[in-house]
Amino acid sequence: MKKTNIYLILVAFTLSFAGCKEDVPTLFTEPDGIYFSASSDSISYTFAKYPSRLIDTLKIPVTVLGTASEVDREMFIEKGAGSDVNATEGVHYKLLPPYKMPAGKVSTTIPVAVYRTGDMDSITATFILQLKANENFQSGISTKTSLKVKLGYLQKPPTWGEYTGLQWAGYSANFGSWTKTKYKIILETLYDPVSDTTVTEFPYARTGAPAIYLQYAQLVRNHLRTNYPGNFSIPRGIGATLRDPDYKDSVIQVFPANY
Amino acid sequence: MLQSQIMKKVFTHIMVSGLMVFAFYSCSKDLGNYDYSDANVITITTDMANVDPTVVVNSDSIVVKQNDSLKVNILLSQTKPSNDLSYEWMITQTAASIANPPQYVVGNSQQLRTKIILLPNLYKLVVKVTDKTTGVSFYKFYQLNVDTNPWGGEGWIVLQDQPFANGSDISVITTRDGAVRGTVYSNVYSSANNGNKLPVGTYKVNVMSYNTTLRIQKVSFFYPNGGLQVKSTDFADSSFHESWFLDPPASYNFQVNGQVSGGQYEYVINNNQLYYRRVNAATVQAPPIKFGAPVLGTWTLSPFVINNSTSEQWYTLYDQANRCFVLYNAETGALYANRPDVANSHFLPYSGAAAALHPTTGSGFDLNNIGRNLVHAENSQPMSSSTTYNSFFRNNNGDSTWLYQFNAALAYNNNFTTGRYFLSNTNVPGINTATMFACPTFLTAPGKFYYVNNNNIYIGEVKSLATSTATIGYTFPAGTIIKAMKVFKSGYVTAPSSEGRVLVVATDETSSGGGHKVYFFNLSATGTITSPAANIYTGFDKITDIVFKKGVAF
Numbered sequence: 001m002k003k004t005n006i007y008l009i010l011v012a013f014t015l016s017f018a019g020c021k022e023d024v025p026t027l028f029t030e031p032d033g034i035y036f037s038a039s040s041d042s043i044s045y046t047f048a049k050y051p052s053r054l055i056d057t058l059k060i061p062v063t064v065l066g067t068a069s070e071v072d073r074e075m076f077i078e079k080g081a082g083s084d085v086n087a088t089e090g091v092h093y094k095l096l097p098p099y100k101m102p103a104g105k106v107s108t109t110i111p112v113a114v115y116r117t118g119d120m121d122s123i124t125a126t127f128i129l130q131l132k133a134n135e136n137f138q139s140g141i142s143t144k145t146s147l148k149v150k151l152g153y154l155q156k157p158p159t160w161g162e163y164t165g166l167q168w169a170g171y172s173a174n175f176g177s178w179t180k181t182k183y184k185i186i187l188e189t190l191y192d193p194v195s196d197t198t199v200t201e202f203p204y205a206r207t208g209a210p211a212i213y214l215q216y217a218q219l220v221r222n223h224l225r226t227n228y229p230g231n232f233s234i235p236r237g238i239g240a241t242l243r244d245p246d247y248k249d250s251v252i253q254v255f256p257a258n259y
Numbered sequence: 260m261l262q263s264q265i266m267k268k269v270f271t272h273i274m275v276s277g278l279m280v281f282a283f284y285s286c287s288k289d290l291g292n293y294d295y296s297d298a299n300v301i302t303i304t305t306d307m308a309n310v311d312p313t314v315v316v317n318s319d320s321i322v323v324k325q326n327d328s329l330k331v332n333i334l335l336s337q338t339k340p341s342n343d344l345s346y347e348w349m350i351t352q353t354a355a356s357i358a359n360p361p362q363y364v365v366g367n368s369q370q371l372r373t374k375i376i377l378l379p380n381l382y383k384l385v386v387k388v389t390d391k392t393t394g395v396s397f398y399k400f401y402q403l404n405v406d407t408n409p410w411g412g413e414g415w416i417v418l419q420d421q422p423f424a425n426g427s428d429i430s431v432i433t434t435r436d437g438a439v440r441g442t443v444y445s446n447v448y449s450s451a452n453n454g455n456k457l458p459v460g461t462y463k464v465n466v467m468s469y470n471t472t473l474r475i476q477k478v479s480f481f482y483p484n485g486g487l488q489v490k491s492t493d494f495a496d497s498s499f500h501e502s503w504f505l506d507p508p509a510s511y512n513f514q515v516n517g518q519v520s521g522g523q524y525e526y527v528i529n530n531n532q533l534y535y536r537r538v539n540a541a542t543v544q545a546p547p548i549k550f551g552a553p554v555l556g557t558w559t560l561s562p563f564v565i566n567n568s569t570s571e572q573w574y575t576l577y578d579q580a581n582r583c584f585v586l587y588n589a590e591t592g593a594l595y596a597n598r599p600d601v602a603n604s605h606f607l608p609y610s611g612a613a614a615a616l617h618p619t620t621g622s623g624f625d626l627n628n629i630g631r632n633l634v635h636a637e638n639s640q641p642m643s644s645s646t647t648y649n650s651f652f653r654n655n656n657g658d659s660t661w662l663y664q665f666n667a668a669l670a671y672n673n674n675f676t677t678g679r680y681f682l683s684n685t686n687v688p689g690i691n692t693a694t695m696f697a698c699p700t701f702l703t704a705p706g707k708f709y710y711v712n713n714n715n716i717y718i719g720e721v722k723s724l725a726t727s728t729a730t731i732g733y734t735f736p737a738g739t740i741i742k743a744m745k746v747f748k749s750g751y752v753t754a755p756s757s758e759g760r761v762l763v764v765a766t767d768e769t770s771s772g773g774g775h776k777v778y779f780f781n782l783s784a785t786g787t788i789t790s791p792a793a794n795i796y797t798g799f800d801k802i803t804d805i806v807f808k809k810g811v812a813f
Contacts, residue, residue: 173591211537215505215551217592222506222552234601255592 032066034075034137035144036129037107042148046155047116048200051187054116057096059109060129060147064137068104073136075099077110080128080146087125092117092151095129101136112149120153121180127151154180159203170202174217176257179246186254189223190216217255224252299339299390303399306332321384322404323375325411325493331371333386333399344369347387350377350403379407379492379811380474409433410444411492413810415763416478417777418457418464419800424449426456427482429464429494430799435807436747436757437779437793445798451494458482463513466491466808468520468750469538476811481513491811503527504534505549514562519571519642520750520809524589526574531559533576535589554592557602558585563636567667569644575667577633577650578602584626586671595670603627611674622724623676624663631661639664639698639706641754649698649708651682653691660690662721664705680705681725688729689717697746699782700759707786709746709762714739716764718786732788733780738770743805746782750809757781762788765802775799 038061045058062075077099079089087093094113101108112129119125131137131145139145156178160170170178175186191198202213224231230241231251243249247259305318309332315321323329335344348366352359360382365373371386384401406412410431417430429448434441449456463481476491488497500511508529516527523539532553542548558578565575572589581602586595594605606626609616615623631652640647645666652661662680682690689712697709705721709732718732735741747761762780769775777796781789 173593210545211539211542211548212505212551214537214590214592215549218552218554219506221592222555225555232600234599256597 031138032064032069032136033139033141034062034064034101034131035139035141036131036147037061037063037144038147041143041146042150044150044152045114046200047120047151047153048155048157048183048187049197051191051198052193052196056114056116058112058114058149060112060149061107061109062099062101062131064101064106065141066106068106069101069136071103073101073103074134075101075110075137076132076134078130078132080130082126082128082148084126084148085128086123087127087149087151089127091115092120092125093127093149114149114151116153120151122154124155125151154183156183157201159201173256174213175202175220175254176259177247179244181242181244181246182252182254185224185242185252186216186220189220214255221253221255224254228252297338298393298395299337299341301338301344301388301390301397302336303386303388303397304334304336305399306334319400320402320404322406324406324408325379326374326376326408328374329371331384331386331401333369333371335369335388337390341390341392343391345389345391347389348373349385349387351383351385353381353383375405377405378490379405379411381405407492409442410447411494414441414808415777416464416466416806416808417765417799417802418461418480418804418806419775419802420459420461421456421800422459424456426459427461427480427803428456428800431808432777432796434779434794435749435755435809436761437763437781438757440794441796443796443798448489448494451489452496457487458485462803463515464804464806465516466750466806467516467518467525467538468809468811469518469525470521470523470540471752473538473540473543474811475538475543476808478808479516481516485511486513491808502547503550506552508532508534508553515564517564519566519568521752522568522571524566524572526564526589528560528562528564529553531562531579533560533564533574533587554587554589556585556594556600557581560585561633561636563633563650565636565648565650565667567644567646568642570669573667573669575648577629577636579632582630582632583628584671586669606671606673609673611676615676619681619725621676622679623674624679626671626673626675629663634660635696637696637698638667638748639700639702639708640704641700641759647704649696651696658684658691660684660687660693662705662708662719662727664721680721680723680727682719682727683725686726686728687717687719688712689715690719690729693717695741695744697744697762699746699762699786700748701782702786709744709788711741711744714741716741716744716762716788718788720786733764733790735766736768736771736773738768739773740767740770741765742767742775742802745805745807747807749807761793763805763807765799765805767801773797775802777802777805 092115096111096113099110127149129147133139160178187198228242229239230237231253236251242252244252250259314323315331346367346369348371349364350360350362360377362377382403384403386399387396389396413435414431414433420427428446430443430445431447432441432443457480461480461482465479467477469475477488478491479486479488486500489495490497512530514528518525523537524535525538526533526535534550534553536548536550538548559580561577561579566573574587576585576587578585583603585605598605604627609625611623615621631654633650634653635651636648638646639649647666650663660682662682664678665675684691693710693712695711708719710717710719714735715731716733717729719729721727743765745763746759749755749758760782762782764778766776774797778792779794781793783789
């Protein structure tokens with residue numbers, strides 16, 4: 001009886017302290033993972049934004065699923081396969097290994113050289129980057145271990161507005177129908193050598209078309225008038241003339257557009 | 260011994276029971292204390308006995324001038340008096356769509372003592388009183404109207420050349436139409452800009468009044484090779500021409516600027532080319548708002564823009580090189596009816612009766628072939644959806660003058676059979692050498708107009724063909740040089756009764772010892788100039804231009 005009481009006291013005593021102890025999850029360990037930390041499973045790059053560039057370097061974000069290391073850790077990245085892959089390594093792009101996750105870091109960017117090629121006037125060059133497990137990293141988030149990269153130049157931007165009724169730069173009465181030749185002259189006109197960029201898209205905003213779009217359209221019209229007077233002469237073709245092989249060999253006019 | 264064993268058993272049971280109770284109670288949920296008591300309620304009122312009644316006009320409204328100090332005293336009543344209170348005075352916007360002003364928290368004591376440096380506008384002044392013992396806050400809101408200095412509101416801006424100061428400056432006459440005598444405030448520009456003067460040779464001042472809901476207004480000045488804008492309420496520098504253009508022109512020779520009062524299409528003609536920009540509720544949220552590239556074409560524009568108030572983006576322009584009109588839509592970049600840009604062919608071929616184009620027996624005109632030089636264009640009826648304009652033309656030799664009268668429109672059939680008047684120098688004396696024109700807006704068309712020749716203001720009465728006549732309406736002292744003449748056109752949404760019925764004239768009467776003056780003449784119901792002048796303001800330096808500035812937001 002005496003022993004029983006002592007045990008009861010001990011149990012109750014223990015319970016009184018342990019009853020509210022927080023439940024700490026158990027720890028587990030596994031090798032660090034790695035994944036592409038782009039916001040989606042593909043990224044797009046257009047040379048249209050940088051009309052003076054024939055080569056550029058993409059910075060692809062990579063993140064460790066785990067902890068930082070005290071030493072640089074090599075990552076293994078190779079080209080992947082896919083049904084829509086049509087880019088050729090060494091022609092459209094080039095991997096620049098070795099790729100390393102710097103010591104003390106859990107994220108970095110890896111450089112991939114990309115080239116503007118003649119066929120980008122008509123195609124989007126697509127390739128896939130694939131992360132491979134090695135002694136430093138196992139594959140991380142499975143859906144993020146590959147990344148599709150799309151390279152373009154003269155592709156119709158998705159925000160090219162041909163919606164009727166509202167005016168913005170892409171509206172049919174301003175720049176009109178999209179063609180490669182017309183787009184190229186727009187890119188050329190709106191190129192800013194200071195920032196080394198041009199204006200490639202003309203999205204319609206919730207509050208309306210930015211007023212600057214009409215001014216872009218006027219700039220392109222002036223550029224055409226000044227450099228290709230034959231586009232506006234009566235009859236057409238007196239002096240330098242820029243015609244559009246993508247549209248009946250017509251002269252190009254914008255703001256308002258003639259096609 | 261027995262007692263000792265009994266004590267041990269009792270102790271053991273008590274201990275076990277107690278520990279078990281603790282063991283379970285330690286995890287029991289705290290249900291809290293639900294005994295509520297009313298918090299201290301604070302009522303805030305204005306201490307009207309200890310404020311400036313001209314500033315704190317009532318318990319909820321304050322009117323203060325920009326850059327003036329503001330003193331507001333409040334009284335508190337509390338249901339559970341506490342001395343542990345905190346105060347915060349804030350100035351906020353009046354509508355959710357407007358950002359809070361830069362001067363935001365202006366005080367942290369019970370009595371507000373601050374200086375208002377905000378731009379003139381309507382704001383809310385909020386006082387927050389917090390009982391720190393409960394953390395509960397109580398608020399009181401005031402309508403805060405930050406007013407301008409007297410010269411920052413409605414009035415006539417008088418631009419003057421000041422060679423002695425190596426520059427130019429402005430005075431402001433705080434009157435609209437001469438009915439009430441205003442005060443003249445001098446050197447207003449330099450007072451607002453650290454003593455700096457406007458550049459030498461500043462030749463034009465204008466006022467841009469944007470949509471009233473935006474409460475935005477700018478005053479511009481043009482000078483050789485440039486221009487600048489100032490804020491309309493204090494005339495402090497706002498921007499210079501270098502920042503106005505998306506694609507800066509090769510040179511600056513500003514000839515005219517403007518926009519329909521309350522509109523959004525602001526234009527400037529520089530080197531005979533048109534530039535424009537849109538200032539509206541959307542674009543002001545994404546500054547800077549720049550003038551675009553020039554509207555290039557076959558034309559070389561005269562410095563006049565003819566448009567109306569409801570479709571202001573349709574500019575009727577005059578090509579002084581090819582002597583024909585052009586109708587351009589600034590919203591689409593298109594010429595009228597998408598016609599090709601061919602000089603003298605911007606409209607369909609003239610389709611009115613051929614006889615109407617007869618030079619002496621006809622009154623019609625062909626927009627494609629005016630063949631004369633435009634010397635002045637101005638609305639002769641109130642701005643509307645089809646505003647009537649007077650356009651005065653002269654031939655190359657300067658020995659013949661015509662008036663063309665037509666309504667600004669979005670489309671012209673080019674079949675005018677009326678509207679052209681030959682102003683014979685015999686019947687309209689001095690018209691061929693007239694230096695200025697002004698058009699009232701209250702007379703029935705074709706109406707009358709005023710023109711300046713030497714020291715006289717003539718009243719021209721428009722009559723068919725070549726029968727128009729003119730008489731002298733007012734004669735200034737011999738030797739007077741008339742520097743500017745404008746009819747009062749306010750730009751107010753609701754036009755005042757004196758709209759278009761006051762003629763304001765700036766003179767240089769130094770040759771007769773009269774100095775430089777500004778006259779306000781009332782115009783009679785028939786358009787005659789009422790003499791003597793309703794008001795004359797003196798003491799100016801050499802006047803180069805005048806313009807009326809309406810009060811913002813009206």
